[in-house]
Amino acid sequence: MNLHIVLYPNKVLRTKTKKVKFPLTNQERKLIKDMLDTVKHADGVGLAAPQVNQSLALIVVNLESMGLKPFVLINPEIIKASKKKNEMDEGCLSIPGVFGFVPRPEEIEFEAQDVDGNKFRAKVDGMLAKVIQHEIDHINGVLIIDRIKKYTQGKELVK
C-alpha cells in the first residue's frame, strides 16, 4: 500500500524516533511492506519511518539501479565513519524541489537489526553509504537543509 509522505516543516520530521522492539507487531510488519511500496512508487532511493508519520527507527533503501534488492534496516546506527568526505547532490521526498550538495563521510560502518531482530554490521561506501546516512539522519530528526553546503535548486523554498 502506498503511504502518504509527510512534508517539511511537519514536526514529526524533527522528532527523534523510538527504537523498534522485537518481536515486531503485525502493524510494524505491514508498515515495512508499505514503506517499501511507497519508496518504489515515489521513485526514491530511501525512506525513513518519520516520513510516513511514524516516529520509529526504521528505514528502507531502494537502490535497484545498483542491483540491490530493496531492504529494511531496523534501529540502524553508524559505528564508524571515514575521515574522508565527499559531496553528492541530494534531495529529499519530504522537501520537494530542494536540492544541494551535502558533504558526508565516504565510507561508514553501521549496525542494524533485521525483521527477526538479528543484529548485523556492514561496511558500505559510495551511493549506498550516502543513502543510509541520509535516512539515519531522518530517524534522528536531521534534514538535508541542516547539512547542505551549496544549494543547486530551491534555496528560496527553505526559510
Ligand SMILES: [Zn+2]
Ligand atoms: Zn529525506
